[in-house]
Amino acid sequence: MKTLNAKIIFFLCCSILFLACKKENKQQEANKLAAANKQLNANATAATALASCCWIGTTNQANATMEAYDPVLTSWATPKWSFKPTTALGFNATTEIPLWGYVNDLKVRNNNHWGSGQVITAQAERLSVIAKYPGGQRIWATGFPADAGVHGMEILPDGNCVVAAAGTNSGTGGNYIRIYSSSQAAPNQYVNTIYPLKAAHQVLWDPVNNCLWAIGDSLKKYAYNTAASGGTVSNPKLSKIASYSLLSPWGHDIAPYDGDTDRLLITTNGGVYIFRKSTGAFIVGAGAITGAAQRTFVNSVSTLPGQNTMVQTYKDPGCPINGWCSTHVDFYNLTTGAFLYSRTVSSAGFYRGKSFDPNYL
Structure with a gap:
């Protein structure tokens, strides 16, 4: 009898141990599945973030407001973000x-x-601004005379900035780029140096080559605060590295080319072009911008990261605000130049609509 009881007890212990092990294995499998699902969800979130990057930052001259819209949305009735100084x-x-x-x-x-992590540079007629993003709180601002015609602005990694002043048809001002010591505490925030560039329209910092590009009647490349320039953070300087002739007159915009850091997108009155940094030459023939994306009087150009998509605004004769704005932002296949879609705000007067990409720098 004792032997039978011992066998029964042994059998019950083995059964309990087996069930416990099975339960533990099931829990381990459940944990693995949960971890796998968590990783899949993380990957999906990252993929969604990449696919949806980025909003389009626009300059709406109809209401003197900077506005950002989501290109995924077909209706741009309400901007995702807006800014004007108050x-x-x-x-x-x-x-x-x-x-x-x-x-x-x-x-x-x-x-x-x-300490804000992200900032905007915003330029409107006679005022250039650096502000916190997304709140819009003032960091730095400076004014210009009425005939300066400032069209573009860029911030440098150290907090200094550069503006591009095109001048006006009726005045003698502008025709330069100007670098400011905006990184410095007051009252030393406005130390500046001017460099002539006829019809200067845009400036772009190049983090790959640590240089500044500027466009006007030509494309120019500048070194920043090097031994050649003799500049410091508190008294910033540029030195011209090279100057390149445009394929057609009067440059408007410069932008990075998504997927190839050796290329820049360039627009002029006469067309949209790709400039290769390493050769210092524009691409002509095979590989040049073609299709519907190749058009005149494009005011702004950019690309959506990871989407093979080019973004443009252009001089639209149907714009009710003035003779150079547009009521819509247009999207094209970056490789083929084929038209993809437009996003329209019928009451708007967009001068520029560009990829609003905080990860550029």
Whole structure:
């Protein structure tokens, strides 16, 4: 009897141990499955973020407002983000806000010089601004005379900035790029140096080659704060490395080319072009911009990261605001130049509509 009881007890212990092991194995499998699902979800989220990058930052001259829209949405009835200087954001009601008018250029950049992580550069008629993103709080601003015709602005990695002033048809101002010590604490934020460039329309920092590109009646490449320039952070300087003739007159915009850091996208009155940095030459023939994307008077150009998509705004004769804006932003296949779709705001007067990419710098 004792032997039978011992066998029964042994059998029960083995059964309990087996069931416990089976339960543990099931739990381990469940944990593995949960971990796998978590990774899949993370990958899906990352893929969605990549696919949806980026909003389109626009300069709406109809309401003097910087606006960002989601290109995935077919309706742009309400912007995802907007900005214009106000006293609540720290801008001066007498010396700064009255200078804000036709908005021309907008960029968002990763820059933690002021501890905010991201900033915008915003240029409108006679006022150039650096502000925190997304809140819009004032970091730096400076005004210009009425005939300066400032069209473009870029922030440098150290917090200094450069503006491009095209001049106006009726004035003698502009025709230069100007670098500012905007990184410095007051009152040393406005140390600056001017470099002549006829009809200067845009500037772009190149983080791969550590240089500045500027476009006007030609394309120019500058070194920043090198031994050749003799500059410092508190007294920044540029030195011209090279100058390149355009394929057609009067440059408008410069942008990085997604997927190839050796290329720049360039627009002029006469067309849309690809410039190869390593050779210092524009691509002609095979590989050049073709199809519907090749058109005249394109005010802005950019690409959507990871989507093989080019973004453009151009001089639209149907725009009700003025003779150079557009009511829509247009999207094209970057490789073939084929038209993809437009996003329209019938009341808008977009001068520029560009990829609003904070990961560029």
